[in-house]
Amino acid sequence: MFYRSHVLVCGGTGCTASQSNEIIKQFEKLLEDNNIENEVKVVKTGCFGLCEKGPIVVVYPEGATYSRVTPDDVKEIVSEHLVKGRIVKRLLLGEKEAEDVSKALEDVGFFKRQHRIALRNCGVINPENIEEYIAREGYLALGKVLTEMSPAQVIDIIKKSGLRGRGGGGFPTGLKWEFASKPQADQKYVCCNADEGDPGAFMDRSILEGDPHSVIEAMAIAGYAIGADKGFIYVRAEYPIAVTRLNIALKQAKEYGLLGRNIFGTDFSFDIEIRLGAGAFVCGEETALMTSVEGKRGEPRPRPPFPANKGLWQKPTILNNVETYANIPAIILNGPEWFSGIGTEKSKGTKVFAIGGKINNTGLVEIPMGTTLREVIYDIGGGIPNEKKFKAAQTGGPSGGCIPADKIDTPIDYDNLTELGSMMGSGGLIVMDEDNCMVDIAKFFLDFTVDESCGKCPPCRIGTKRMYEILEKITEGRGEDGDIEKLELLAKNIKASALCGLGQTAPNPILSTLRYFRDEYEAHIYEKRCPAGVCKALLRYVIDEDKCKGCSLCARKCPVNAISGELRKPYHIDQSICIKCGACMETCKFGAISKV
Amino acid sequence: MSCSCGSTCVDPKAQELQKVIEKYKNTKGAVIPVLHEAQEIYGYLPLQVQKTIAEGLDVSLAEIYGIVTFYTQFSIYPKGKYNIQLCLGTACYVKGAGQIYDRLKQELGLDKDGTTKDGLFSLESCRCIGACGLAPVMMINGEVYGRLVPDDIPGILQKYRDAE
Numbered sequence: 001m002f003y004r005s006h007v008l009v010c011g012g013t014g015c016t017a018s019q020s021n022e023i024i025k026q027f028e029k030l031l032e033d034n035n036i037e038n039e040v041k042v043v044k045t046g047c048f049g050l051c052e053k054g055p056i057v058v059v060y061p062e063g064a065t066y067s068r069v070t071p072d073d074v075k076e077i078v079s080e081h082l083v084k085g086r087i088v089k090r091l092l093l094g095e096k097e098a099e100d101v102s103k104a105l106e107d108v109g110f111f112k113r114q115h116r117i118a119l120r121n122c123g124v125i126n127p128e129n130i131e132e133y134i135a136r137e138g139y140l141a142l143g144k145v146l147t148e149m150s151p152a153q154v155i156d157i158i159k160k161s162g163l164r165g166r167g168g169g170g171f172p173t174g175l176k177w178e179f180a181s182k183p184q185a186d187q188k189y190v191c192c193n194a195d196e197g198d199p200g201a202f203m204d205r206s207i208l209e210g211d212p213h214s215v216i217e218a219m220a221i222a223g224y225a226i227g228a229d230k231g232f233i234y235v236r237a238e239y240p241i242a243v244t245r246l247n248i249a250l251k252q253a254k255e256y257g258l259l260g261r262n263i264f265g266t267d268f269s270f271d272i273e274i275r276l277g278a279g280a281f282v283c284g285e286e287t288a289l290m291t292s293v294e295g296k297r298g299e300p301r302p303r304p305p306f307p308a309n310k311g312l313w314q315k316p317t318i319l320n321n322v323e324t325y326a327n328i329p330a331i332i333l334n335g336p337e338w339f340s341g342i343g344t345e346k347s348k349g350t351k352v353f354a355i356g357g358k359i360n361n362t363g364l365v366e367i368p369m370g371t372t373l374r375e376v377i378y379d380i381g382g383g384i385p386n387e388k389k390f391k392a393a394q395t396g397g398p399s400g401g402c403i404p405a406d407k408i409d410t411p412i413d414y415d416n417l418t419e420l421g422s423m424m425g426s427g428g429l430i431v432m433d434e435d436n437c438m439v440d441i442a443k444f445f446l447d448f449t450v451d452e453s454c455g456k457c458p459p460c461r462i463g464t465k466r467m468y469e470i471l472e473k474i475t476e477g478r479g480e481d482g483d484i485e486k487l488e489l490l491a492k493n494i495k496a497s498a499l500c501g502l503g504q505t506a507p508n509p510i511l512s513t514l515r516y517f518r519d520e521y522e523a524h525i526y527e528k529r530c531p532a533g534v535c536k537a538l539l540r541y542v543i544d545e546d547k548c549k550g551c552s553l554c555a556r557k558c559p560v561n562a563i564s565g566e567l568r569k570p571y572h573i574d575q576s577i578c579i580k581c582g583a584c585m586e587t588c589k590f591g592a593i594s595k596v
Numbered sequence: 597m598s599c600s601c602g603s604t605c606v607d608p609k610a611q612e613l614q615k616v617i618e619k620y621k622n623t624k625g626a627v628i629p630v631l632h633e634a635q636e637i638y639g640y641l642p643l644q645v646q647k648t649i650a651e652g653l654d655v656s657l658a659e660i661y662g663i664v665t666f667y668t669q670f671s672i673y674p675k676g677k678y679n680i681q682l683c684l685g686t687a688c689y690v691k692g693a694g695q696i697y698d699r700l701k702q703e704l705g706l707d708k709d710g711t712t713k714d715g716l717f718s719l720e721s722c723r724c725i726g727a728c729g730l731a732p733v734m735m736i737n738g739e740v741y742g743r744l745v746p747d748d749i750p751g752i753l754q755k756y757r758d759a760e
Contacts, residue, residue: 013726017733017740051729199685202726237632237669238725275625276632278667281723295625296659297666313624356687356728363729394686430686444689448723454666 003041005082008058010123012047012209013202013241015054019071020044023055026074031082040082046210048123049364050110053093058123065108067093110361113380115342117350118166118203118326119366122210127245130252133213139258141332142217145224146266154225155181158328160336162348167193167284167321168399168425169501170347170414179308180226180318188228189312190219191319193289194235194242197281198397199448201428203352204322206364208235208242211326212249216272218320218328220259223270226318231272234289237279246274281398281452285500286319288454299456300500321426323352343369347413355381357430358388370411373403377431388433392516396425398445398452399505401512402438421512423505437534438517439524443471445509449502460503463494467510475535479525484514533595536580540596545570547592554584554593612637613645617652626653627663631670640671676711676718678756682734685724692745693732697721699746700734703753716760717753 009015009024024044031037048056053067057077064087066077073091080086093108116122125132133139145154159174180188192215196204208215219231235243250272253259261269275293282288283298290312292298311317327349331339340348347369353376356362360382367376373393377383384390392402401422403410410416414424432441446468455461467490470483491507498504514521523529530538543554543563548570555563555571562578565571573584585593616633620626630653634645641664650657664670682700684693700719704712711718727733730742741752 014729017727017730017742051727054729197723199689199724200687200728202724202728205726238723276629277669278628278632279669279723280667292628293625295627295663297662354728356731357690362687362731397686428686430690432690436690441690444686 001038003039005040006060007040007042007077007082008045008060008123009042010046010048010054010056011044011127011241012051012054012206013239014047014051015056016241018055020055022071023057023069023074026071027078030074030078034078034083036082043126044128045125046122046127047206047364049114049119049206049366050093050361051364052360052362056093056123062087064088065093066091110363110365110380110382113371113375114366115350115368116366117330117339117342118207118214118323118352119210119364120330121214122206122364125211127210127212128248130213130249130256130258133211137333138213138329139217141329142220142258143264145221145332146264146268151181151225151227154221154332157332157336158225161331161339162336162343162346163324163327163331163339164347164414165321166323166327166351166426168198168396168423170424173320173324176308176318176320177222177225179306180228180316183309183316185316187230187313187315188226189315189317190222190226190228190231191290191293191312191317192219192231192233192325193284193286193319193321194233194239195277195284195289196236196239196322196426197284197452198399198426198428200356200430201354201397201426203354203364203427205236205239205242207322207326207352208239209245212242212246213253214329215322215325216249216253216259218325219272220263220270221328221332222318222320222325224268226316228316228318229269229271231270232275232293232312233272234275234277234283234293237276243274243276250274280454281448282454282500282502285502288500289319290317297454299454300502302499323427344411344413346415351412351424351427353427353429355429355431357394358384358433358436359431360385367412369413372409372411374408376412376429377408381431384431384433388435391432391434391436392438394422394430394432394441394509395428396423396505396508397428398448399423399501399508400425401508402432402441402516404516421508421515423508435532435534437475437530437532438513438520439471439475439530440532440534442509442513443468443475446471446506449506453502453506457497457499457503459494459497460499460506463490463498464503464506466490467494467507471510474521474524475530475537477524477528477535477537479521481525483525484518484521488514539580540575541573541578541580541582541585541593542596543571543573544592544594547590549590549592551589553587553589557583557587559583609637610648613648614652617649621653627655627660628667631660631664635670640674642672673711674715675720677716678736679718679720680734680736681720681722681725683723683725683727683732684721685728685731687724687728688732691731695746696732696734696744696749699749703749716757 027042031040055069057066057069080088155177163173164170194204277283280298283292285300288298288300307317343349350366350368352366365380390405392404394402417424449464450468453460491511494507523531533539550568560579562574620630646660650660709720732744733742
């Protein structure tokens with residue numbers, strides 16, 4: 001059937017949380033009411049990436065992008081745009097409020113600088129319909145591999161492309177496949193790491209929600225390359241939409257004979273099962289993930305033996321991350337030279353980042369390696385809200401570190417980030433402004449690792465706890481001379497002796513904040529002062545007597561009655577009662593209350 | 597769980613659990629999927645349920661208990677009627693999720709994650725739920741509340757109290 005218009009509605013987690021399902025229902029109902037349900041097709045897609053402005057609705061052929069659409073807005077879009085052909089300007093995604101021209105999605109600043117390979121189908125196709133994936137050259141790469149290439153040739157292409165693991169480590173993918181292809185075994189496994197635990201990173205979820213078949217196809221290709229006929233996708237239980245769509249995708253792939261026995265009439269067979277995580281960050285570590293798939297406590301085991309020789313159930317196994325897999329079909333179809341032509345010398349291709357925190361355009365972006373942090377934050381991310389000053393960006397989550405303002409022009413790639421004391425990680429990029437305290441941020445990440453440490457090895461189990469306690473002491477104003485040195489010593493020893501990646505990288509947030517913001521630590525310890533005004537124990541709310549009009553508003557707002565005074569005379573705050581909630585400062589109409 | 601009335605009636609939940617165990621009996625690495633489904637059925641994983649699973653899958657109760665307590669998704673305590681999950685992921689944290697957490701604890705009379713005395717609410721701090729565009733975010737029984745400020749909390753809780 002031919003449709004004159006297509007309405008694409010984002011069905012990612014972020015937009016679903018702001019009622020995109022309701023919006024779809026409204027569209028379907030109103031199209032029917034206007035008798036144009038045979039002319040206009042509504043498609044629920046994956047994430048467009050611009051989560052900040054969600055829910056997003058795009059109407060083709062015009063390419064009109066509507067942002068922050070509510071179910072009530074649908075009526076206007078249907079009656080004005082779809083019936084009368086007049087674009088609803090007030091809902092258009094404009095870069096500035098004043099701009100009222102219609103723009104194709106590709107021309108919006110947020111999308112213009114992106115290069116979408118892993119996200120090529122996200123926000124474009126209906127992820128619950130395999131035919132839409134096939135129409136976008138889906139499963140063509142698998143067909144090509146199975147009918148025209150030998151396993152060694154496949155590995156060679158991946159090696160030549162320069163693709164490195166997108167989950168964090170950055171290990172060359174082709175090399176990993178080659179290692180696993182060597183051993184002789186009666187059974188091998190292909191695993192997919194979709195246990196995206198890094199808080200603030202959600203690219204893997206978006207790929208699974210928006211383009212699940214790209215991962216399935218790539219796993220089958222990997223299976224052919226190493227000689228495996230069984231795959232497992234280990235996905236977080238916290239991602240219900242992703243799990244549902246994966247299940248639908250697997251079922252459809254089996255029905256179409258793209259998974260199962262004798263795929264494309266060859267003697268290659270491959271099948272995939274889903275395993276749900278159960279909320280353990282350490283299960284993102286490869287050996288822990290495999291232990292968890294085996295149905296045990298997800299504790300890591302020492303390497304060697306490496307999974308390429310003894311992985312899942314002691315059989316040769318490869319484990320790649322979702323985003324890594326999503327690149328594979330495109331590399332097979334376009335050739336390794338195409339892929340290695342993008343990016344920097346040692347980091348090829350693109351990387352998806354989830355930008356969040358103090359940034360205007362929170363969302364998902366895919367950029368060529370080598371793009372600078374400045375471009376990501378200002379050109380794509382739209383800068384920092386409320387004209388605050390950029391302080392640092394945190395990459396790599398609890399295993400990574402921060403990039404300070406004076407390094408904002410560094411091209412982002414694996415090696416540059418490592419050199420700066422951070423890491424690529426899975427791609428979470430949290431922007432912080434002058435209101436964020438770096439000691440507090442380090443404490444936040446340590447709290448995370450203490451909580452998520454599996455407890456198997458003492459350096460991580462005890463060491464991270466000790467580091468956390470020191471940070472707690474410092475932020476509570478009990479820091480003393482020698483604390484920084486103690487932190488540094490602990491960090492060095494934990495890095496050297498922890499069993500797995502979680503422990504070995506746990507000190508990174510401390511080391512990196514110490515490297516760039518040592519003065520903040522020192523202010524906390526020696527001056528008992530939190531320069532950003534975050535650490536409660538170190539700040540006081542005070543009333544400026546010259547500005548206070550004595551209106552009593554703050555005194556009435558104070559939940560603990562710490563403020564007293566006489567009407568029309570300056571009030572004052574009793575510091576021994578004050579709980580530092582900040583309610584008074586928000587209430588004051590004269591700006592008389594400040595944090596010191 | 598068995599009842600003590602002495603009659604031969606069967607607990608529908610126990611029946612369902614048996615079906616789940618049958619389904620996974622011959623699957624490699626079945627324990628975690630079974631625990632997930634058991635928690636769906638009961639809302640949490642009381643000792644008796646763990647025992648049934650241990651017997652059904654022929655693994656020791658100690659191993660089951662070890663797994664249940666290892667993963668944060670599994671709970672051995674019943675949850676409140678309304679389960680509040682507050683995201684304490686990085687994006688939410690830098691946007692003030694800590695203050696939301698303090699306010700929730702204050703309003704619910706809890707000093708950390710837990711269930712209120714009347715069993716109406718349980719509070720659970722969780723890792724990123726992936727709605728970073730709406731930070732700071734919380735979910736109450738799956739319903740998402742975004743772009744929160746501490747003063748939103750009393751009103752939201754009241755909505756659920758009023759529904760009682």
